[in-house]
Amino acid sequence: MIRLFQVFCKLNFKTLSEKQIFLSTMENFSEEKIPFLKLPCPKCGAKHPIWSYHDSYIRYLISYQNKTIVTDTIDVTRIICSSCNGTHAILPEIIIPFNSYSLLFILSVLKDYFLSNESVVSLCERYQISVSTLYEWKRLFLLHKKLWFGILEDIYHNSLEFLLSIPNTNTSDALYDFFSKNNISFLQGRRKTARLNSS
Numbered sequence: 693m694i695r696l697f698q699v700f701c702k703l704n705f706k707t708l709s710e711k712q713i714f715l716s717t718m719e720n721f722s723e724e725k726i727p728f729l730k731l732p733c734p735k736c737g738a739k740h741p742i743w744s745y746h747d748s749y750i751r752y753l754i755s756y757q758n759k760t761i762v763t764d765t766i767d768v769t770r771i772i773c774s775s776c777n778g779t780h781a782i783l784p785e786i787i788i789p790f791n792s793y794s795l796l797f798i799l800s801v802l803k804d805y806f807l808s809n810e811s812v813v814s815l816c817e818r819y820q821i822s823v824s825t826l827y828e829w830k831r832l833f834l835l836h837k838k839l840w841f842g843i844l845e846d847i848y849h850n851s852l853e854f855l856l857s858i859p860n861t862n863t864s865d866a867l868y869d870f871f872s873k874n875n876i877s878f879l880q881g882r883r884k885t886a887r888l889n890s891s
């Protein structure tokens with residue numbers, strides 16, 4: 693997969709729905725623009741392969757907008773590398789690989805959880821998630837927070853303050869650093885699956 697980290701540095705992202713953010717990011721990856729992409733291949737390491745459109749697949753994107761849960765479907769583009777024929781899904785940073793819930797959705801749940809003004813049961817009802825999902829996200833968040841700051845620094849960073857500080861204009865860069873250092877996306881629950889034609 694190819695991850696794009698370019699949304700949160702744009703100040704206007706807050707006025708757009710997550711589907712609009714996705715669509716506006718993908719405007720740069722339309723079929724006619726793909727052969728001109730200057731992206732290294734994450735699979736074979738070729739610095740300037742020629743990319744072509746391969747196919748696309750539909751997936752859900754669940755977001756939380758204006759206190760409402762919104763379930764959209766999005767069309768994820770996959771491109772193919774001329775050098776190794778590896779195919780890669782293009783995923784902007786609002787998407788967490790293998791998770792239908794958007795990054796901002798999960799951050800919103802966790803912010804409310806750490807604010808602790810609401811019972812877990814009521815919070816889960818409001819977001820229509822199970823209690824076990826909430827605790828799994830909390831576990832993952834605390835684990836990834838350690839990776840984000842480093843184990844020694846982590847204890848100095850309060851969970852709620854950290855959550856309230858993202859997203860900001862540096863979040864795209866920070867998410868990129870997290871992804872390149874750890875080879876996994878922030879709040880991604882499982883590593884890539886062994887799909888033969890995709891990575």
Ligand SMILES: [Zn+2]
Binds near residue numbers: 776
């Ligand atoms: Zn390649």
